[in-house]
Structure formats: C-alpha cells, structure tokens
Amino acid sequence: MRDLRTVRLHLPLPLSALLRSVLSLSVLSLLLAVGTAPAAAGARDPERPVVTTDRGQVRGRAHGAHHTFEGIPYAATPTGALRWRLPERAARWEGVRDAGAPGARCVQLPVLVPGGPTGSEDCLHLNVTAPAERAVRGRPRPVTVWFHGGGFHSGSADVYRPDRLAVQGDSVVVTVNYRLGIFGLFGHPELGGAPGFALADQQAALRWVRANAARFGADPHNVTVFGESAGGLSVCAHLTSPASAGLFHRAVVQSGSCSTTMPPRALLPTLGTYEPFVPQQRTVADGVAAAERLGCGRPAGALDCLRALDARTLATPELMQAFSLLPYGNGRLPLEPRRALEEGRFHRVPVVLGTTEDEMRLFLSQTLAAYPIGDEAAYRSRLELSFDAATARDVAARYPVSAHPTPALAWATVLSDASFICPTLRDGRALARHVPAYGYRFSDTDAPNFTGLSAPPDLPFGAAHGFELPYLFTMVPLAAPQQELADRMTGYWTSFARTGVPRAAGAPDWPRLGAAPPASVLSLAPGAGGIRTVDAGAEHHCALWDAWSQAPAGAR
Numbered sequence: 001m002r003d004l005r006t007v008r009l010h011l012p013l014p015l016s017a018l019l020r021s022v023l024s025l026s027v028l029s030l031l032l033a034v035g036t037a038p039a040a041a042g043a044r045d046p047e048r049p050v051v052t053t054d055r056g057q058v059r060g061r062a063h064g065a066h067h068t069f070e071g072i073p074y075a076a077t078p079t080g081a082l083r084w085r086l087p088e089r090a091a092r093w094e095g096v097r098d099a100g101a102p103g104a105r106c107v108q109l110p111v112l113v114p115g116g117p118t119g120s121e122d123c124l125h126l127n128v129t130a131p132a133e134r135a136v137r138g139r140p141r142p143v144t145v146w147f148h149g150g151g152f153h154s155g156s157a158d159v160y161r162p163d164r165l166a167v168q169g170d171s172v173v174v175t176v177n178y179r180l181g182i183f184g185l186f187g188h189p190e191l192g193g194a195p196g197f198a199l200a201d202q203q204a205a206l207r208w209v210r211a212n213a214a215r216f217g218a219d220p221h222n223v224t225v226f227g228e229s230a231g232g233l234s235v236c237a238h239l240t241s242p243a244s245a246g247l248f249h250r251a252v253v254q255s256g257s258c259s260t261t262m263p264p265r266a267l268l269p270t271l272g273t274y275e276p277f278v279p280q281q282r283t284v285a286d287g288v289a290a291a292e293r294l295g296c297g298r299p300a301g302a303l304d305c306l307r308a309l310d311a312r313t314l315a316t317p318e319l320m321q322a323f324s325l326l327p328y329g330n331g332r333l334p335l336e337p338r339r340a341l342e343e344g345r346f347h348r349v350p351v352v353l354g355t356t357e358d359e360m361r362l363f364l365s366q367t368l369a370a371y372p373i374g375d376e377a378a379y380r381s382r383l384e385l386s387f388d389a390a391t392a393r394d395v396a397a398r399y400p401v402s403a404h405p406t407p408a409l410a411w412a413t414v415l416s417d418a419s420f421i422c423p424t425l426r427d428g429r430a431l432a433r434h435v436p437a438y439g440y441r442f443s444d445t446d447a448p449n450f451t452g453l454s455a456p457p458d459l460p461f462g463a464a465h466g467f468e469l470p471y472l473f474t475m476v477p478l479a480a481p482q483q484e485l486a487d488r489m490t491g492y493w494t495s496f497a498r499t500g501v502p503r504a505a506g507a508p509d510w511p512r513l514g515a516a517p518p519a520s521v522l523s524l525a526p527g528a529g530g531i532r533t534v535d536a537g538a539e540h541h542c543a544l545w546d547a548w549s550q551a552p553a554g555a556r
Contacts, residue, residue, distance in 0.1 A: 048100070054211045055092050058099040060128075065167045067132050069216075070158070071103030074208035075124040075201065078179065083307050084186055086195060087124060087204040102127060102158035106180045107315050109154060117315035119156075123177050126205055129162045130172040130216050140219035142497040143209055145248070146175045147202055149229030149256075149466070152324040153181040161474040168487065169494025172218035176205040181320030183311075187283035187327060188291065190303045194283035194327035199237055206238075206247035224250040224497040228469060232256020232353075233276055233326065236427075239347055240340035243332050250500055252493065253353040255465055258337035259423035261549070263386040266415050267367050277336050280327035290319055338423075341430040350500040351431050352493075354440030354521065355424050358462035360415035362451065365459045368408060374458075379407040383414075391548055398541045406458040420465075422545035425521075425537055428513040437513040438502055439521035441536055442468040444485065446526075450476045468524075481526035488531060489524060507531055 047062045051069060060069035075087035082088065103125030107117050130141070144165065148155040157175035165173050178184060178201035187194025206223070213220040225248045227235045235251050236258040238244040262274040291297050294313070296305035306314075328336050340346055373379055379401050383392040395414060404410040421441070431437040445460075447467040455461045470476050471486040472493060478486055491504030502510045508531050511520040519537030524530070537543070 050096060051215055053215060055090050056094065057096040059096045060099045062132060063163070065132055066129060066163050068127065068129055069099040070101055070127040071125045072097075072099055072128065073103070073124060074126050074176075075204045077122040078124065078183070078197075079121045080307065083121070083183070084188075084191060084197065084303065086197065086200045090124075102156075103177070105156040105158070106177050107183055107311050108150075108156075108180050109315065109317060109320055117312055117320075121179075121183065121311055123179070124201060124204070125157075126174055126176045126208065127157055128172065128174050128216055129166045130218070131167055131170060134217055140214065140222070141170055141172050141217055142222045142224060142494070143172045143174060143213050143218040143220070144224045144226055144494070144497050145206060145209055146173065147178070147225065147227035147231035147234040148175070149227065149231045150180070151321070152185060152198060152230045152233075152326070153320045155180070155230070160469075162472075163474055164486070164490050165472060165494060169490050169497075171494045171497055172213065172216050174205070174209055176202060178202050178205070180324075182290070182314050182323045185283065185323040185325065185327065186287055186290075187280055187323075188287035188303060188306075189284060191284075191287075193330050194280035194287070195330060196327055196332045199234065199241065199326065199332055200243070202234055202238070203241070203243050203247060206244070210247065221249065222498070223248045224252060226252035226254065226493070227256065228254035228466060229256050233258075233260065236337050237277075237326055237333055239349075239351070240335065240337045240345065241332050242334065245347060248347075248349065250349050250497060251351045252496070253351065253424075253427075254468065255355050255359060255420060257353060257355075257420070257424040257427045258341050259426050259549070260420060261423055262419050263415070265382075265385040266419070267364060268371065269385055276326060277328050277333070277338075278325045280329045283323065283325065283327040286322055290322065338427065341427055344430075344434055346431070346434075348435050350436040350438075350496070351428075352438045352440065352496055352502060353424055353428055353431075354442065355416075355420045356442040356463045356465060356467055357421075357445065357523075358412065358416055359420040359465045361409075361412045361455075361459055361461050362453070362464035362466070364408065364412045364415065365453070365456050365461070368456050368459060373406075373408045373411050375407055376401045379410055382411055387548070388551075391544075391551075394544055398544060408456070408459040412459060417540040417542070418545050418548070421536060421540045422542035423549070425513075425519045425540075425542055426546060426549070428519065428521075429515050432513045433515040436500065438496070438510050439513045439519065439536065440510075441521050441523050441534065442471075443523045443525040443530075444468075444471075444482065447471075447482070448476050448478065471524075479526075481530075485524060485526040485530065492522075508533070 048059050049067050050059045058069050073090040104120035104123045106123035107119040157177045160175050162173035178198045184198030210220045225235050232253045233256040235253045260276050291302045296302045399414050401407050401410050428437050428439045445462040471489045488504045488507040492502040496502040510522045517537050518535040520533050521536045523532050523534045
C-alpha cells in the first residue's frame with residue numbers, strides 16, 4: 001500500500017490518493033469552531049443555555065449574537081463489537097450533558113506534522129450553531145448541515161466556525177464528524193461487502209437533525225446539506241443514495257462533484273487516471289489484503305481478529321488512505337454517482353454546485369520541485385504523458401503556453417478545467433434536466449492563503465482549492481472588498497437554504513443552469529462587477545473535456 005506521512009485538511013478525495021505516495025503536504029490548522037443553539041425556556045444561566053434533545057439535555061455557551069452546543073453525540077461509540085457496524089442510536093443520558101466544547105475528532109493522522117494517529121473512535125458528535133434570539137414571530141429557521149473535507153482520512157467538524165452563516169444568514173448550522181479512513185470506508189467479505197460507514201454516519205446525523213431541529217428553533221422540513229472537497233463528494237453521494245431519501249431538501253456541492261476526475265499522470269509521471277468512487281469489490285479486495293497484512297487473514301473470524309486490534313495499529317498512513325474512496329454497488333450507493341445523475345436517478349431537490357477558478361494550483365505546486373514544468377518542452381511532455389496524441393494536440397492548441405505567464409500555470413489551468421470545472425458543469429446539466437440547479441465559480445485570485453504553504457514563484461495559488469471557505473466560515477481576516485463578497489456569498493447560500501433560490505441583497509441575480517450550453521454560472525469575485533454571469537463552459541473549453549471524458553478508458 002502507498003504512503004503519505006501528512007495530508008492537508010481540505011485535500012479532495014481524488015487528489016489525496018494521487019499525492020499520497022510522493023509528498024508530504026501540510027496546511028495551517030484552522031481555528032476551532034464554536035457551534036451554537038438558542039437558549040431553552042427556563043435556562044437558569046444565560047451564559048450556559050440548555051436545550052432538551054431526544055437523548056437528554058445539553059448545556060451550551062452564549063457568544064453574544066449566537067449560541068453554541070458542541071460535542072453532542074448523534075450515534076453510539078463505534079468501538080468493540082460496533083467497529084465496522086452501521087451507526088446505532090446514542091444512549092440516553094441523565095441530567096444535563098456539558099456541550100460547551102467540541103468532542104473528540106475521529107481517528108486520523110496529524111495534519112501539520114508527521115507522527116502517529118490522533119483522535120478517538122468515540123467521535124460521532126456534531127455541533128449546533130444558531131442565533132441567540134428565538135425565531136422571529138415563531139417562524140422556524142432553515143437548517144444547514146456541513147460535511148467537512150479532508151479526503152475521507154482527515155478533518156473534523158470543529159475547525160469550521162459558522163457564526164456568520166448563523167447570525168447574518170439567520171440559520172441554524174450543524175457541523176458533523178464522521179468516521180474516516182479504515183474506520184469509515186473499510187470493506188471485507190465478512191461485512192457482506194463495503195457498507196460505506198462514513199456515509200452511513202452522515203445519514204445518522206441527518207436523522208438526528210430531523211428529530212431535533214425544532215428544539216433549536218429550526219425547521220426539520222427545510223434541511224440543506226453542504227460540503228467542500230470530500231464533503232462535496234459526500235453531498236453528491238447523498239443526492240444519489242436511497243438511504244438519504246427525505247433527510248434533506250436542498251444541496252450545495254463545493255469542489256467535489258460526482259464527476260470529479262483526474263487525467264492520467266497529471267501530477268506525477270507514474271500515476272494513472274483517478275476517479276473518486278470505486279466498485280465495492282475493489283474495497284473488499286483491499287480489505288482482504290489489509291487483513292492479511294495485519295495477521296488476520298484466517299478463513300473465518302477475520303473481523304473478530306481485526307476488531308481486537310487497537311486503533312493505533314489500524315491507523316497507519318497506508319491503511320487510512322487506502323480506504324479513502326467511496327464504494328458503490330451496495331445498498332447505500334447502488335450506482336456510481338455520476339452515472340446515477342446521468343440516468344436521472346437522484347433525489348429531486350434544488351442544487352447549487354461549483355468550483356474555484358484555480359482548483360489545481362495548490363496541489364500542482366507541491367510536486368513542482370520534483371517534477372518541474374519550467375519550459376514549453378516540459379509542458380508538452382506532460383500533455384503527451386497524460387493524453388492520447390490527438391487530445392494532446394487539441395489541448396496544446398486551446399491552452400498554449402504563450403497565453404499564460406508560465407508553463408506551470410498553463411498546466412494548472414488544464415488540470416483545473418479537466419478535473420473540476422468541466423466535470424462540475426456536466427453534473428449541473430444532468431441535474432438541470434430535472435431540478436433547479438445553480439452553478440458558481442469562485443474567482444477571487446487574491447483570496448487569502450490560509451494554508452501555511454508557500455506558492456512557488458511560477459505558480460501563485462490564485463483562487464485555489466478551498467480558498468472560498470473563509471468567505472463562508474470565520475477563519476482569517478478579509479480585506480474590505482473581500483468582506484463584502486463574503487456578505488454576498490453568505491446571503492446567497494442562506495437564502496438558497498431558506499427558499500431554494502440563491503439571492504443576496506444588493507447583488508446580481510443568479511441564473512439557473514440549463515440542460516444544454518451555454519453554461520451560465522455566477523462568477524464570484526470582489527469589487528465592482530466582480531459578481532457577474534459568465535459562460536463557464538466556453539471559458540474553460542468544456543466541449544473538449546466533455547469529449548475526452550466520454551472516450552474509452554484506453555484512449556484517455
């Protein structure tokens with residue numbers, strides 16, 4: 001199995017798998033989030049409001065305009081006999097449970113430095129954030145449920161601080177932990193396949209929201225799921241999972257579409273085509289191989305043997321990242337999600353979906369030292385490695401080095417269009433045949449770099465993967481024009497959660513996507529005219545990438 005010592009928090013599923021054998025990638029750890037909930041009637045301490053959930057009372061914290069309730073268990077601890085079982089309901093508790101701080105993060109490898117695993121298997125907790133005041137005139141607020149990124153092998157709910165979405169957007173925000181890596185996406189014949197525990201955890205959290213939203217002043221019949229990177233892929237999975245039916249009413253997919261893909265040898269000369277969803281048979285085969293490596297390859301009782309191992313033994317870089325792919329062909333995901341969209345087999349809810357303009361710059365920047373793209377010859381070599389001869393010629397014609405400041409930027413543009421932007425637009429067209437769909441492109445090329453990584457001189461980060469997050473969550477300071485954009489984005493996102501139509505005060509209307517070109521999406525950038533409609537399909541040469549995506553695998 002392949003090895004990567006550290007991973008970055010928002011590394012998307014496909015890219016994390018590509019990079020895990022060749023680099024150590026770290027990011028700035030985000031500020032701990034504080035979840036919130038309105039005070040319950042009769043709470044004695046206004047600084048420590050109490051709400052009664054279906055499992056028992058929880059005591060949170062007041063933060064002026066918003067309240068937080070954190071570390072609330074939504075499922076039983078999945079240890080011992082419950083390891084690699086579908087989530088069970090959390091036990092009831094007596095008295096008032098302290099919910100003034102986040103619960104443990106799920107087992108994962110350190111984000112910033114090399115080292116052993118951190119976190120706990122006792123991690124199936126969520127955080128609730130809501131305005132301090134009760135809903136105006138008794139009208140319940142919409143609920144937005146956030147699934148974090150991290151490649152399904154790292155990340156946690158507590159690093160996202162959603163007070164702007166709650167207070168300015170007048171909504172209740174729930175952020176969710178779910179099992180990661182080998183704990184969340186393991187498969188084995190004794191399990192009957194690969195059940196997809198990470199996705200099942202998220203569905204258990206959504207059932208908790210349905211049961212408890214009203215207790216926090218929110219409407220259980222108006223739930224929006226949203227997520228970025230692996231969280232976006234999670235939302236894609238919920239759109240196509242029969243087990244998610246009725247658990248949400250709108251969806252926002254950020255930089256993680258059902259069709260996210262990667263050209264072969266895009267970042268590294270030795271790696272092939274990569275896609276984020278795999279048949280469960282592959283996961284099961286990997287599970288059998290992992291059991292043998294761990295000394296549990298016996299004909300029967302392998303799971304009992306594996307369940308007897310401690311978490312540190314299981315949470316190696318190889319195992320955590322080998323099981324970071326969402327399996328399909330099971331009851332939770334019967335079809336590969338992109339095929340399900342194409343066939344119209346998804347839940348009929350309005351969807352917002354989009355990407356950043358420069359998705360791949362962050363990832364490519366981490367490979368340039370080992371595999372530089374310093375001149376046109378190196379650029380053409382990448383084209384010839386990644387595409388058949390005819391496609392390579394077409395790409396060179398549409399993305400000439402002369403049109404970009406550096407050859408590395410030309411290649412990053414190719415990868416961003418092929419891997420993220422055009423696949424997302426393909427999904428948008430499929431959705432638009434059946435439901436209202438709205439596309440966006442985050443285009444602030446001066447967005448703050450919150451990663452802790454330095455951009456190479458020939459490859460500035462621009463609007464890289466994840467760089468829209470500080471415009472929705474409180475993370476780093478923004479310049480005045482950027483703060484204005486953040487306000488508009490908060491308005492769009494929360495009005496979509498409330499009504500199914502994204503609108504923001506003083507901002508342009510957001511056009512719906514059509515089932516055919518042009519691909520009219522809202523470009524989001526600061527300053528006068530920064531928010532505008534663009535034809536993203538034309539600007540990003542999506543006809544080329546659509547044709548490439550339909551070519552037989554051997555021709556790609």
